[in-house]
Amino acid sequence: MIDKDIEHSLNLLKNRYSCRQFISRRIEDDVLNEILQVGIRAASGGNLQPVTVIMIRDQSKKDKIRELCWQGFIADADTLLVYLLDYHRLNSWARVQQAPFGKQYSFTDFVISMEDVMCVAQSIECAATLLGVGSVYIGTVNYVYDELKELLNLPPLTIPVVMSCLGYTKSDNEEIHLQGHLRRKLSQEVVVHNESYQPVSDETVKEEIVASKYQNWLQKMSGEVLEKYKAELFEVAKDVNGEEYAAEVVKRIEEQQGINRAQFRLGYHYNPVRLREHNKNVFRFYKQQGFDFWSE
Numbered sequence: 210m211i212d213k214d215i216e217h218s219l220n221l222l223k224n225r226y227s228c229r230q231f232i233s234r235r236i237e238d239d240v241l242n243e244i245l246q247v248g249i250r251a252a253s254g255g256n257l258q259p260v261t262v263i264m265i266r267d268q269s270k271k272d273k274i275r276e277l278c279w280q281g282f283i284a285d286a287d288t289l290l291v292y293l294l295d296y297h298r299l300n301s302w303a304r305v306q307q308a309p310f311g312k313q314y315s316f317t318d319f320v321i322s323m324e325d326v327m328c329v330a331q332s333i334e335c336a337a338t339l340l341g342v343g344s345v346y347i348g349t350v351n352y353v354y355d356e357l358k359e360l361l362n363l364p365p366l367t368i369p370v371v372m373s374c375l376g377y378t379k380s381d382n383e384e385i386h387l388q389g390h391l392r393r394k395l396s397q398e399v400v401v402h403n404e405s406y407q408p409v410s411d412e413t414v415k416e417e418i419v420a421s422k423y424q425n426w427l428q429k430m431s432g433e434v435l436e437k438y439k440a441e442l443f444e445v446a447k448d449v450n451g452e453e454y455a456a457e458v459v460k461r462i463e464e465q466q467g468i469n470r471a472q473f474r475l476g477y478h479y480n481p482v483r484l485r486e487h488n489k490n491v492f493r494f495y496k497q498q499g500f501d502f503w504s505e
């Protein structure tokens with residue numbers, strides 16, 4: 210038997226959603242502090258806590274970040290939290306206690322520290338949800354490292370990982386409100402595998418992903434627009450999967466007279482060629498910040 214209060218909290222967590230409509234109500238200091246305290250208590254590899262959270266409430270700074278991250282609602286959030294992977298503080302600790310320090314040379318340490326950052330961020334999201342504060346992550350901070358470094362005074366050995374927008378949202382009618390916001394997710398059977406990995410069959414993909422999660426989403430189009438998408442997705446597929454597969458992509462677009470969800474999400478919205486291009490900016494910034502996984 211699950212206790213009623215716990216059940217209520219679990220339902221709040223199960224009904225969480227990314228909130229992108231904020232009202233201009235201030236988050237009270239005690240509420241914000243509780244949320245942050247939960248974040249600080251998050252699990253951490255070796256309990257080293259290589260994480261810093263920069264809290265931004267100044268409107269002009271929020272406006273600037275909205276511009277940088279191209280998302281209007283950012284400026285309406287009461288509080289922005291920028292999560293950094295931070296070896297700067299650990300390096301200071303090493304210096305003060307005369308310890309060797311080289312975490313910035315280990316890619317595995319880097320991955321674990323990223324996980325640390327997300328543990329803090331997700332604890333904060335959960336606490337906010339339980340306290341009725343809406344939130345949404347912003348990943349586009351990863352496209353504007355230099356600008357954020359200047360704006361937030363980031364020292365060497367720090368990397369912005371993700372940002373959260375926090376604020377109250379309209380909730381006049383909870384049920385209608387949730388219906389409009391809850392995104393469909395994969396079923397437990399698809400995500401959780403018992404004891405060992407179970408490769409997904411094409412049938413399950415069709416049922417669980419295409420039909421159930423994305424409701425057979427298809428953006429119908431014709432004429433010039435159709436030709437434009439055909440040409441663009443052909444070039445992307447040719448680059449990442451070869452010409453033969455690219456021809457199949459185009460054939461499918463013609464048959465459907467439009468693009469389906471996978472083509473939109475994986476080929477167009479998150480264009481893998483453009484994303485691969487961005488690698489060099491990422492690695493340049495990491496190097497500039499003192500990270501080096503590439504030398505022996």
Ligand SMILES: Cc1cc2nc3c(=O)[nH]c(=O)nc-3n(C[C@H](O)[C@H](O)[C@H](O)COP(=O)(O)O)c2cc1C
Binds near residue numbers: 225229345
């Ligand atoms: C790492 C990460 C980065 C994200 N970046 C953005 C973003 O830049 N803008 C945005 O509106 N939502 C962003 N989101 C939110 C996702 O779009 C959202 O979680 C997803 O659509 C599922 O919706 P739900 O959170 O309501 O279940 C991000 C989520 C994660 C986990």
